[in-house]
Amino acid sequence: MRIVLGVTGxxxxxxxxxLLRLMTEDGHEVHVVPTDSALKFVGKPTWEALSGRPVYNDTFEAVEDVNHVLQGRRADVVVLAPATANSIAKAAAGLAExxxxxxxxxxxxxxVMAPAMHTEMWENPATKANVATLRTRGVHVIEPAVGRLTGVDTGKGRFPEPEDIWAQTQQIVAETQTGDQLAGRSVVVSAGGTREALDPVRYLGNRSSGKQGVALAKAAAAQGARVTLIAGAMDVQAPTHPNITVVRIESTRDLLDAVLEHAQHQDALIMAAAVADFRPATATNEKIKKHDDATAPTIVLEQTEDVLRTSIEQRAAGQPLPRVIVGFAAETGDETTSPLEYGRAKLQRKGCEILVVNEVGIGKVFGQDDNDVTILFANSHEEVSVRGSKDVVAKAIIEQVAAALA
Known part of the structure; x- marks a missing residue:
């Protein structure tokens, strides 16, 4: 989950x-945006060290990325903590200073806003009106705690405990994401990379982290689907969810077998796994040894199974495989052809209903938290472009799958 944590003075x-520590320890990507007043209490080095990310607080920083717009678009939730009386008033008035x-x-x-102020400020009619206004607009304003305030004061207005704020935030996000677009549907998602053995300790693989596939499984489950996640090698943990069943695989052959088994009589198949397109033609049962003469073995490669094409061919032959199959095309361009053009050709060649195209490379897509994709359709539906966190991209893809099934 991508979180913007706004901190006011x-x-x-x-x-x-x-609170930031709780978020990052749970594995979330947090971007801290402090106000100038907040930096008088806690400086940028602290926020950058705890979040592991650069901290911006000026509209004119990172303008080449249109940072003042993209942060709000890419986030999965914005948390304002603490939310002072002044910041609540500005938000209610729609000020963008x-x-x-x-x-x-x-x-x-x-x-989500977590207020912190003196009791007199919290109970002031102006603050009450501002909070009421924000709540009518859908902002979740958490009730402040009762207890010791700054100095000797005691009363309502105390900053809620970070654990309480984090728990309420997670609940709010879960309730917002839960839907019924796929209620009663069953979806199979593949994720991660496949590994092709060379010997007992070495393999040929790829850079896939599994983040996008896991995000897709979670997004489908959040929309009410029963999900089977076929997981290859991943850098992230498989999700724990009552609607998600995890099947582990290693090689491309394993992936094909698992797809043909678990996708039968299902509604949709989303092939987000990054397949190792080649494997050693022969694999040894003993570790290949290095020699003193510095020579290296010659390794002959062969193509692995085409899981996407085989699934579509098996469906055409009468196997009860999903009527909506989503493929992924991780492409690089060249002097004559763009990644998107390669993707369009792949859609025609493979015969799936939907193809998700993204440009890959060092520092792009694999292992990253963001993605930039174009969704192509076999039925001449207008192409859809999505850019943002992998959770945002997953939601967009699941929406298209739900629409295709409907």
Whole structure:
């Protein structure tokens, strides 16, 4: 999940660092956006060290990325903690005086605010009206805690405990993501990379992390589907979800066997796994040894099974395989042909209903948290381009699968 953590100028800003730690320890990508006032309490080095990411707070920073718009679009949730009386008032008025204000105006995802202020501020009619306004717009304003405030004051307005904020935020996101577009449907998703053995310790593989496939499985389950996740080698953990069953595989042959077995009588098959297109023609049962003369063995490669094409051919031959099959094309361009053009040709060649095309390379897609894809359709449906976190891309793909099934 991609989170924007907005921090405003209150003494409770130091507790937002603890909230940030909870988010990152759960494996989420967090972008901290402090106000100038917040930086008087906790400096940029602290936020950058805890998040592992650069920290921007000025609208005119990273302008080449249109940062003031993209942050709100790419996030899965925006959390304002602490939310001071001043920041709540600005948000209610729609002011965009800094980067955080711009993000709040452009966010189309859940926005969660955790207030922290003196009791008199919280109970002031102006603050009450601002909170009411924000709630009518769909902003989730958490009730502040009761307890010790700054100085000797005690009352309502205390910053909620970071654990409580994080728990409520996760619940809000889960409720927002849960839908019924795929209720009663069954979906098979493949994820990760396949590995082709050379000897007992070496293999030929690829750079796939499994992040996009896992995001697709979670997005399908969130829409009510029963999901079978066929997982190859992955850098991320398989999701724990009551609607997701995980099947482990290693080689491309394993993947093909698992698809032909588990995709029967299912509604959709999403082939997000990155297949090793080649394997050693022969694999030894003993480790290949190095020699003192520095010579290296000659390794002859052969093509692996074409899982996507075979699935479509088996369906055409009468096997009860899904009527909606989604392929992926991880492409690089050349002097004459763009990745998208290669993708369009692959869609015609393979015969699947939907093909997701992305340009890959060093530092692109594989292992990254973001993706930039174009969704192609066999039925001449207009192409759909999606850019953002892999969760955002997964949601867009699942929406197209649901539409195709409907």
């Amino acid at each position: 209150g003494i409770a800003a130091y507790k937002a660092a603890l 800094d980067l955080l204000g711009n993000i709040l105006l452009t966010a189309t995802v859940p926005v």
